[in-house]
Amino acid sequence: MPYPEQRGNKWRVRWNTGKKHPETGRWIYDGASGFNTRDEAIAYGLDRESDIRNDRYTSRRDGAILMSEYCKTWQQTIRVGHLRKRNIESYIRLYIEPRWGDTAVADIRPSAYRAWELWLEDQPHVGDRYRGEILLVFAMMMDDAVDDGLIQTSPVQKKKRRRGVYKKKPRERKRNMRMEDVHQLACNALSFWGFPGYVYVWTFAMTGMRPAELYGLRPEYCHPNWPASDPLDDEEEEDREERHEDDLERYGPGLMPAIRVQWQHQREEGTGPAGLYPPKYGSRRTLVVPPFLAELLELLLASRESEWVFTSINGGPLINANFPYHYWRKFADGRDAVAEFKRVRLGQRQTVDSRRPVPALPAVERWKGRRQYLMRHGHKEWIDEDGHSRIATESRMGHELAGVEGLYSNVTPAMERAIMVSLQERWESFVLTLPEGWEPPPSPTPLPLDLAEWMKLQVKASRAKSS
Incomplete structure (x- = not known):
């Protein structure tokens, strides 16, 4: 029964919350004031006692937490x-x-x-x-x-009727990813970055890896070193020993060339030190690559020693380079040749000679202003166009199929080989369209091969297969 009390011209009421203080063992009471009559105060107290009995009560003390x-x-x-x-x-x-x-x-x-x-x-x-x-x-x-008992019901309605005028959710407009556009991006990267940039763009397009996975790709997880060089250093991967035995029978030189996505390079707090973390959603996976890309990766790894497959212009990790702004925008949007640049030093505006002059880069119109992540979307378009199974496609993208389909399905070597072949055929069809005597753009650093001669061999092999 609530306890009404008169305070001046108003009434207040107190009621037993049914809880005891954890230290003193005394009953805990709650109350409210400002009622005009005794009956109003009692009615309010009875309602609160009903809430307590039916487990609907939130005390003023708990609900007052900011x-x-x-x-x-x-x-x-x-x-x-x-x-x-x-x-x-x-x-x-x-x-x-x-x-x-x-x-x-x-x-x-x-x-x-x-x-x-x-x-x-x-x-x-x-x-x-x-x-x-x-x-x-x-x-x-x-x-x-x-x-937690701080509020009776959530103010966020789970299901609510549509209010106001219907507004269709806008979606990012996509354009088909064309081989000629990827080729131009790779050539721009070659002029701006060097051979690592050329291989980076083609690896991105032919694997659909997430950018952070490319930043964190290490030589021991890349063809031709992997799977023989697999350090098995991911303690969260409980079946890594068994997986490694299967990999040795399935991938590598003489079998199917592949990349192992085991880590991504990220910063834990956004600005803190960079570290290796499991890929998004724990999507560790193996990606077969077409033979032409396997050759490029082998040449890149043989050209220098580094902790990373893809390094910045200065040889450091890409995670430190603000890649989307300082690299990708140059490849996609193009830029004029710059011999000088402006800067502010010690509060003074200066115009100084560029330490690293770069030739003009043509804009790639279909990619101008667009984010690099769309290349991952484009890779899935290619796989879908070639008619590969859903389980092979989604597994390659690092996704899991829900329900019975995902439970019963499995990616077989035949499925992976079909993906490898279709990507190689896409490459071969493209190189046949290159103009006679194609020459690569200049590179700021020496190349580990004569890229023009290498491309001639690619064209010759493609013509032999198509005839």
Whole structure:
């Protein structure tokens, strides 16, 4: 039974929460005030006791926790990969805490949430996917707040009817990835970066690896060294010994040339030291490569010693190079020949000679302004066009097929060989279209081969096979 008390012209009420203090063992009471009559106070107290009996009650003490405090606690309860953790921390720091930090958890109302959702939609710098990730994290926090007894129901409605005018979700416009465009990107990379850039572009297009996986590719996991050189250093891969035995029978010189995707090169906190981490979703996998690419990789590895297959212009790891801006944009968007560049040093504007003059690079129109990750999408287009099985395609992309199809399917050597052959045939069909006497653009560093002569041999072999 609630306990009403008169305080001046108003009434207050107290009720037993049914919980005891963990140290004193005394009953914990909650209360409310500001009622005009005794009956109103008693009715309110009876309602709270009903909530307690039916496990619907949230105490004022618990619900008064501010979101700024709950954000700190909640982040300590999630177990996700380092990249996902970094993204979640960013969503909370930039959007969730600035809006809700001074609000008590129990005071967040559905109408206020919907207003915030519309506000995010109007922000020009917040894309649809990014906004969806912010709202997803907030919804997860509210669901956990319900489980923690801080709020009775989540303000984020699970299923709601469409409000307002229907708006179709915009999708990034894609264009078919053409061999001639990849060839031009590779030639631009050759002029800007050197032979590693030429091989990087063709490896990207012919394997569909994620950029961070290319940054972290080490010689011991690359043809022709792998699988004989496999260090078996990934302790999270429990069956690595058995997998290695199968690899030795399936891949390598004289069998199918392949790359092993075992690591990606990332920074744990965005700005911290770089390290090797398992690939996204733990998608360790083996990627067969066409013979022409196997030759290029073998030449690249034989040309120098390095911890990485693809190094920066200065020979360091690509993770330190801000690759999308300082490299990829030059390949795709093109650039003028630059003999001088401007800089600010000690507060003074200067114009100095370029330490590394680069010739003009033509823009690749279909890739101008587009991100490098779309080359991974283009690789899947090629595999789909050639009619390969879903299990072989998705496994190559580092995805898992759900349900019975994924459970019963398996990638066989015949499937992999078919992919290798189709990619080689795509290359051979393209080199036959090159103009007679094709010459590569100049490279800023010496090449480990005469690329023009190597291409002539590729054309000759392709003509012999097609005749």
